[in-house]
Each structure stands twice: as C-alpha cells, then as structure tokens.
Amino acid sequence: MTSPNSQPIGVFDSGVGGLSVLRALRAELPHERFVYLADSAHAPYGERGDAYVGARTHAITRHLLEQHGIKALVVACNTATAAAIHEVRSRYPALPLVGLEPAIKPALAVTQTGRVGVIGTRGTLTSAKFGKLLAGLQGQAEFVVQPCDGLAHAIERSVDRPVPASPQGTETWDLCERYIEAMGAFGTAAGEMDTLVLGCTHYIFAERDLRTLVGPAVRFIETGEPVARQTRRLLEGAGLLAAPQEQPAAPDLQLYTTGGLPQLQAAARRWLDVPADGCHTVAITSETTETTETTQHSL
Template sequence: MTVAPDAPILFFDSGVGGLSILAPARAALPNAPVVYAADSAGFPYGTKSEAEIAARVPALLGRLVERYRPRLAVIACNTASTIALPHVRAALDIPVVGTVPAIKPAALLSKSRVFGVLGTNATVRQPYVDRLAAEHGADCTVLRHGSAALVQLAEAKLRGETLDPAIARDALAGLLDQPGGDRMDMVVLACTHFPLVEQELAAAAPHPMGFVHGGEGIARRIAFLTDGQPWPDAPSPGIAVFTRVDDKVDALRGALAGYGLDRIDAL
C-alpha cells in the first residue's frame, strides 16, 4: 500500500491522557503529521460498561479514519484498548496499535516483588490484566486499584486549575492500604492520563517508588510499523479533534499547543 507523506498518525483517547503517548511518539518521529482525537462527549471511559465502550470506540474511529485518512491509528487509552481493540482492528483496514499496561517492566524492576497497577475501574477488572500479571509477575504480589478521580485530576492539571493533593494521596492509598502494600516499590500507571500527574503521585508517596507506563514502548512500535514510509520534510501543526467542543476544551488550548496541536476541530 502506498502511503502519502502527509498521511497522519491518529491518536485516540477519551480525553487528554493520550498526550502521554503522543509526546514520546513525536520525539521519535518529529516530522510525522498528527491528529489527536478525544471523545470529550463520551468522557470518562473508566466508569462505562464494557458493552458501551466496545460499541462506541470502533464507530468513532471509523468516522475519524474516513475524515483524516491516517496511515496508522493508536488507541492511546488503556480502557479502550483492553476492551475494544479486537473490534477496532476488525473494523479498520489500517494498522491499529493498542496501549498495554506496563506490567512486564514493573515485574522486571520490582525488588520487593510487590507492585501496584493503578488504572481506571474498567481497566483493573479486565481479564487481560489477570493474564499479564500471571505471565510476567507470577512471583509477585500484584495490587490493583481503580481511580476515576485521578483521571479528572489530569484533565484539571492540563486546564491549569488548582489541584487537590488529596486526590493523588487517596489513589496511592488504594494500593498501599492493601495487604503487602507497605512493601510496594513500583506502580504501573495503567491509564494514559496518569503519567500526566506522575509528579503529584511521587509527591504523595510515603516512601520512594518507581512509576512505569507504556509511552516509550508505543513510540517504538509506531516507528517500527512506519519504517520506510515517507514523511514531510518538516514538522507540521497538529490537529486536535473533540467530539464535544466546550469551555473545558477551550481551557486546554495552551496545553495542546505545547504538544504541537495548534488547530482544534469538532467531530
């Protein structure tokens, strides 16, 4: 298949979390045209049912692919990936990259053999997480906690709002207060929103711990899948597209520009 140099990479998330995937991808492929799509009308995903997400995500991605003709799509959302990835791949005729909780690197890095998986409520209950934990962390105690409030904290941070430190503290307490939690030395940030508030989480931790997420690995995967394809000679302004454009989206303009997203579209 011939790919036009200006065919973009499409990143998709429920909100701004996927920016934690976009940043390392842009560092790896600085001239890649980018469309970043946020389902602001459906946000947040972590509190929705599996059936809702499995129906909504492929339909939205179908419309986005039709409009922007990307060379590749990235579901930059752990919840959508763990639930809807097979449905999306069946619906689209371009490569689709999903976001996997970074359980393998956490298991490799943990000295205490106790690590946490911090995600949305929908992600942490998925059988997919059970399989990853069994495969890569069989000798570890794997603690899990879902935090919807931490997703909102990341969105608020990018809008420039004052943040409540109790939110990060409570999210970590959901792991630390479980049996063995006092020995936890690594935390998997299993929601793409959470690397955006890693600083707040580290500040709330009662002892030093490491945080891992999948951004760098996704960037390497995108580079591999697009290897040899033509790109424009220089970086181009990126497009951010929202399913609902409102005051909250307007408040994100400065943060989006910092990620090279200078134009806002409505879907």
C-alpha cells in the same frame, strides 16, 4: 496524488490523557503528521461498559479513516484497548494498529523489592485482557492492583485551571491520596512497593501529586515511550514511515475534542506547547458515519 507515507497517524483517547502518548509519539517520529481526538463528551470510558466503549471506539476509528485518511491508529486509552481493539483489528486488518496495556511487564525489569503497585481505571483493571496479562506474570512479582474511580475525570476537569502552588487540597490530590493509602507502603525496604505502574494515560499528569505521596525513590512506569517505539516498528514494517521531504504543507498536528474546547486548548498549551488555534471541536455519533466539525479559537 498524495503518498500514503505522508498521511497522518490517528491517535485517540477518552479525553486529554492521551496527549501524554502523543507527546512521546512526536518525539519518536518527528517527521510524521498526527490527528488527535479526545472523546471528552463521552468520558470517562473507565466507568462505562464494554459495549459503550466499543461503539465509541468503532465510531472514532471510522471517522479518522474517512475524514482524515489516517495510515495508522494509536488507541491511546487502556480502557478502549481492553474493550475493543480486537474488534478493530478484525474490522480493519490492513490498518497498522497500536493499543495500550498497563506496563506491568516493564515493571518486572526494574523492581527490586518484588512488589509492584498498579493503578488504573476500573474498566481496564477488571477487563479480561488485563486479567490474562496479570495471570501470565503470577509468581514473578506481587502486584497490588488499585482501581481509581473518578481520578481520570478529576484530572480532565483540572487542565484549564491554574496550576496550584501546592497539590494538597485539590480534587485530584484527594483521590490520589485515598487510593495510594489504600494500597499500602511504598518505598525500597523489603515488603514495600518500589514501582508504580500508571495504568491510565491521564495519570502521568498527576505525577506531582503521586510523587509527593509515594516518595522520591519509587519508580513510575508509564506507556508513552514504549507505544511510540512500537508505532515506529509497525510503520517501518509496513513501509509507511514519512521522510522529511514527504511532508506536505498540511499541518503536522490537528487536535479535536467532542467536549469542551477550552479544556483541550489548555491541555495542549500546557503539555504540548501547541497554540489554541490548533484545536477544534467535532461531533461523532456512534449510530451513523455522519460527523460535523467546526473550528473555534480562544475567546
């Protein structure tokens, strides 16, 4: 009988942005197995309603439990966390569960000017969960909050294209430039934002664009490493950490997408150094538990 400790950890996002969290998880937990699911066919979550995002979150959680026997779940999506994680906790109380929220608390520890920029999807930044988080920190710093409509989707669409020599002129650059300019001055002088919270897992993959726009002195805060450490703490508390000798012969990483396979393959190669044959397609409906999976390889 397979030990529960050797079962995989499920990780999902609305697209390939959650690979930034998966990268941190694999570094923190090198003996664990992972199943990653990108719900790219239904992205972007950040521009959809809570009911829609909640239905997708429940369907994917159910799929990962039933088809892959996951021992823990990381919701590597700020929007899905805000919209549905409380319901997932209620439905699966025994499942170790880690969600994401924009890392504005860690930003407080590093800002020197007291002005912090926060970028994220509209779904995340207008959620009750984020509003409560922000309200609890009022008076400790000034937060400049900027929804970035379309940015996650633009990053998603760019992953299977060659990396341009210069970021200027791309769709991702144009959106980054628009939103960063709307926020005001970045820098280390009084009244400037010296810290930028990347409140969407996709945004770290636009780091070059954002860095060019805000300058070298601004500190970026993202959630991959804190989430990885919290996942370790939960697994330790539940006695579910995998030891090296508990690893079965099964692959230590499986990647699935509900959208286009070339996109996931390109992202996996670029950001995880994972070969194309580790990527698969899957269809998951929100209405039933029926799912289908197919394995495809590069053409």
